[in-house]
Amino acid sequence: MPTIEPVTPQPHLHAFAGFGIELEYMIVDRETLAVAPMADRLLALQAGEIVNEVVKDKLAWSNELVLHVVELKTNGPADSLRGLDGAFAEDVREINAQLSPMGAMLLPTAMHPFFDPAAETRLWPHGQNEIYAAYDRIFACQGHGWSNLQSMHINLPFFDDEEFRRLHAAIRLVLPLIPALSSASPLVEGEWSGWMDSRLEFYRDNQRRIPEIAGLVVPEPVASIRDYSERILQPIYRAIGPYDPEGILADDWLNSRGAIARFERQTIEIRIIDIQECPTADLAVAEAVLALVRRLYESDETLEAGQALSTEALSSQLFSAAREGSRAAFDYEAWRSLLTSKAVEDGRALWLELLADLDVSAPAAETLSTMLERRTLAEALRQRLGEQPARAAVVDCYRELAECLDQNRLFGS
Structure with missing residues (x-):
């Protein structure tokens, strides 16, 4: 979802000269783990009044x-991802200390x-x-795809049209691999959903009323910023128009593909990464994803070949990983031959080969x-809880995840 009060914009940076990380966490009751709707109270503790955002160093x-x-x-772009997990961990502990007297805590996944x-x-x-109210009026937000999907977003800057084209092309090739590393949402309403990354299934489907908004989640290849506007943004704006006559x-940010351009920041935002159990895991996933994006970004031959690949086929690979982890x-x-020349049997083997x-x-x-x-964390949870997870066992397991956070x-560990 869009942030209503964005962090103060920063000067435009070249690709990979800065990184923006966003981590979303649930607030839950410390004993029952039921959701605790008190984000407004938490933010008011910092500012003395209810606000949309507070800056903490x-x-x-x-x-x-x-x-x-x-x-x-991150409060603007960070120079490096390395060591950034410590800053997030410190703020998580501070939030937990403030939520504790209210009987609440943060929950990951x-x-x-x-x-x-x-x-x-x-x-x-x-x-x-007004933005949230408009979404609710059009799509009815009382559903998992709106109110139960916590993710990590990664913002990567681009300086000009050429950097935008290369960055978009490279990210498009990496998206299908991500759930094989990051899937962390196997349970829906107390039962195994059949997906390791259930969040991504709901993400794909929650705006089906206007299919232009999410497309196939993997974005189409584009040749420039103008081409992006003509092929992706303008069809979305035309499709939403009858439902949103005021243009809210x-x-x-209305675009809900797995990676979207944020032109006010001059970044491309990767949006499909499940939140893990702790910032160390989240930032390790971010490092892996961005290192692969950068490797592809620097290869003219790979990007040219990648732009010709079928968006439908890439989307099929993405949702295969979402199901199977x-x-x-x-x-x-x-597609796979652009990543490695070696035979690999599954997503784990491919990531191990790449990370070398x-x-x-x-x-x-x-x-x-x-x-x-x-x-993946989803597979580890499935192994821990077994085929028929009892609610008490789920509570105990997710309480351990809260401790991990x-x-x-x-x-x-």
Whole structure:
């Protein structure tokens, strides 16, 4: 969802000269883990009144569509991802300390395991909420695809038209791989959904009333900023027009593909990464994704070949990974051959092959090795809870995940 009060804009940067990270967390009851709609109370503790955002040194905290979610984000672009997990972990602990007297805490992962959106959704009701009200009027936001999908967003800057074209092309090739590393939403209303990344399934479907908005989630290839506007943005604005005569939603963030241009920031935002159990895991995933994007960005031959690839086929690979997690078999050879020349049996093997040559920090490499050894967090949860998870067991397991978040450690470590 768009942030109503964005962090102060920064000067335009060249590609990979800065990084914006956004992490969304649920606020829940410390005992029952039921959602606790108190993001407004949390933000008011900082500002002395209800606000949409507060700046806390390196990071900012802001509201989201629903009252039980708070977003932590870099206060403008960070120079490097390395060590940034510590800043997020510090703010998580501060928030937990402030929520504790209210009987609440933060919960990680990309979907609440037994949240009932029809009964429990409470939208942000405060100032400047006209965007959220418009979304609710058109799409009815009492559903998992609106009120129960926590993700990490990564913003990458571009300086000019050429950097935009290359960055968009590179990100398009990386998106199908991401759920094989980051899937963390296997439970919906207390039951296994059949997807390791259920959040991505809901993300794809929550605006089906106007299919132009999300497209196939993997974006179409574009040749320039003007081409992007003509092929992606203008069809979206035409399609929403009859439902939004005041033009409240006619902005670039209305686009719900898996990566979107944010022209007021001059960035491309990657939006499909499930929140993990702790900032160390989130930032390790971010390092892996961005290192691969950068490798592809720097190869003229790869980008040219990638622009010719079928968006439908790339989308099929993306949703195969969303269903199967690290066990997804990537069989679109024209795409996979741009990533590696070696035969790989599944998503985990492909990520292991890629990471052997990618430029990630030593701490991130160690974290990623542990994550790939256990497979995705969704698969680890499935192994822990078994085929028929009892509610009490789910509560215990997700309480452990809350501890992982507060202590900034991996699940099962």
